[in-house]
Amino acid sequence: MSAHGTHCPHCSRPAMARTSRQITPTLRETTWVCRNEFCGHVFVTMTEAVRTLSPAAIPNPEVSLPFTPRRAPAPGGQLDLLDDPPSETSQTVYRRTADGGWKTSPA
Numbered sequence: 031m032s033a034h035g036t037h038c039p040h041c042s043r044p045a046m047a048r049t050s051r052q053i054t055p056t057l058r059e060t061t062w063v064c065r066n067e068f069c070g071h072v073f074v075t076m077t078e079a080v081r082t083l084s085p086a087a088i089p090n091p092e093v094s095l096p097f098t099p100r101r102a103p104a105p106g107g108q109l110d111l112l113d114d115p116p117s118e119t120s121q122t123v124y125r126r127t128a129d130g131g132w133k134t135s136p137a
């Protein structure tokens with residue numbers, strides 16, 4: 031599902047995403063299961079899109095996020111992409127609709 035996971039808050043071992051659902055266009059709830067067989071903790075996280083670094087080319091009118099541009103690109107044009115890892119909600123899938131428009135489709 032996601033390239034990056036999370037860790038159990040109790041034993042700090044990696045956890046596995048069990049279910050995930052979109053609450054709002056900017057908020058996603060994920061249920062995790064600790065992979066440590068001696069722990070077994072099941073817990074829920076919320077992943078929220080909180081600000082925009084680079085505006086969307088096909089913005090959703092329901093989404094309003096504060097715009098905080100990245101630092102100026104380094105000489106040579108390289109962007110510093112390490113500041114903010116992508117969030118779950120950045121992975122919204124855009125699909126073509128029958129009338130030629132765009133529809134967002136949370137996984």
Ligand SMILES: [Zn+2]
Nearest residue numbers: 038041064069
């Ligand atoms: Zn654990």
